[in-house]
Amino acid sequence: MVCGCFLLFGWLARAEEPDPTHSMAGWVQQVSADLKTLDHRYRVPVDPSALEVRRNVLQSWLTRLEQRDFSTLRRDAQIDYLLLRSELAYRLHRLEQDASRDLEAVELLPYWETLGEILRHRENVDPIDAAALAGELDAVAAAAERAAADIEPPPGAGAKATAARLRGLQAAQLVGQYLRAVEEMDRFYHGYHPQYNWWCKQPVNRLRAALAEHRSKLREKLVGVPESDDQTIIGLPIGQQALQVELRHEWIVHTPAELIALARREMAWCDREMRTAAQQLGFGDDWKAALEHVKQQHVAPGDQPQLIRELAWEAIRFLQTHDLITIPPLAANGWRMTMMSPERQRVNPYFLGGDSIIVSFPTDGMTHEEKLMSMRSNNIHFSRATVHHELIPGHHLQYYALARFRPYRELFRTPFWMEGWALYWEMFLWDLDFARGPEDRIGMLFWRKHRCARIIFSLSYHLGEMSPQECVDYLIENVGHEPSAAAAEVRRSVMGGYSPLYQAAYMLGGLQLRRLHAEIVLSGTMTNRQFHDTVLRQHSIPIEPLRLYLSDVPLSPDMGPSWRFADE
Secondary structure (H helix, E strand, O other): OOOHHHHHHHHHHHHOOOOOOOOHHHHHHHHHHHHHHHHHHOOOOOOHHHHHHHHHHHHHHHHHHHOOOHHHOOHHHHHHHHHHHHHHHHHHHHHHHHHHHHHHHHHHOOOHHHHHHHHHHHHOOOOOOHHHHHHHHHHHHHHHHHHHHHOOOOOOOOHHHHHHHHHHHHHHHHHHHHHHHHHHHHHHHOOOOOOHHHHHHHHHHHHHHHHHHHHHHHHHHHHOOOOOOOOOOOOOOOHHHHHHHHHHHOOOOOOHHHHHHHHHHHHHHHHHHHHHHHHHOOOOOOHHHHHHHHHOOOOOOOOHHHHHHHHHHHHHHHHHHOOOOOOOHHHHOOOEEEEOOHHHHOOOOOOEOOOEEEEOOOOOOOOHHHHHHHHHHOOHHHHHHHHHHHOOOOHHHHHHHHOOOOHHHHHHOOHHHHHHHHHHHHHHHHHOOOOOOHHHHHHHHHHHHHHHHHHHHHHHHHOOOOOHHHHHHHHHHHOOOOHHHHHHHHHHHHHOOOOOOHHHHHHHHHHHHHHHHHHHOOOOOOOHHHHHHHHHHOOOOOHHHHHHHHOOOOOOOOOOOOOOOOOO
């Protein structure tokens, strides 16, 4: 007998099949809703049945898209078509890529199929035989205990040992997912099923302990970094091929090597400008001495919020005076300020922004050394260089626009637009002499070097060319970071849950928008205000499709990335 839930799913799929006369915006909204439903419904790790459902949903939308007459669409709808086709193809590829990676990792989890079946019965709300379930849980626990006891450290060093450690890290993460799913299953039955507690209380407790022990032993023996170690930076480099997939999804045709070369050119420019500013301050070519001078210029404890408020309004007045962008009164006055906790400052040593600006500065619970580093890292000139990045015209103004213009495009949200826009303004304001003197220029250059370094170390890390410690050392030596701030930056990049290209997206997205501004504004096609308002009102999308929208180039349904913005 076919389960009623699958009959219902099938009926809904037929009932909600999109009408081909619907707008492309409507199709994007429906795809977004389908993806949210899949994430809501299918939660069991490494689930072959869920994989098949996800694959079929994505493929069916690609098929529907291919059957649509592209030539009848308006230009903005054609952009939606191209974005949706790219997103669906990317998600299909990632689905298979992730499944392949997970299947390699579960070779270290000999119990995964049995445990997955137990968890699927809970997800499907199938009737349970509590006595039989207790036996299954106990058997899985025994298998997990044996697996934990049998783990051996990878022999020697080299590529094979590194691959073994990375597979161990992925396996440990999967065990964590299984453990959370078991916890959810226990909450579902506990106290509601009359026989569940009597039969399953001890087996499920044994399983909890066995999974936790297996995860711990994987980290300790195979990865070589025990769970108690919260200092060592570990992650999963994705490699050249996967990086190319991520770049194509962002509509970037350049190779990782070409982008690293671009970052090195930008870094060389920054070094020349940094030496010039150092000379103006009387430090000769010693830019690190000049940087140290700038770091010492911070406000007293307790005064940082007032500094940030003053800098925010200074940037707003500058933009309005130069007629650079529309700033609605509600946007100008709609942001809040909060203080960042000491715990968050371990990962984010600098302030963050968006709807609110989250200020980093020393707290009374920090050590003396931590307090000094926090004040040095959030000095006046560093802060002046980035308050506008976080608020206006940066992230706060972006969030204001995202909620009001083409919000259906949330599916395509990208750091190349989000972070690239904020970084673009740092460069644009430099060109407009926003800096008041050499100290301000050093503050702006510090962040610009930082974003160049992010491209270099993050792509090199994922290519397997730099270790996390080498990334930390690079930031200290080439950008001038405090050691704690450099470690926090790399920890955030590698272990913070960011996409592989996120850190590279700041400078790369900014350079794309800078090149696009030259094509559109310097050619006389638009004013600065028109260009900037248009970019905001297209929502967060990859920059090349935005460029296509602003151009008169004929569009076709099979278009892909081709813009070589990084060429000299």
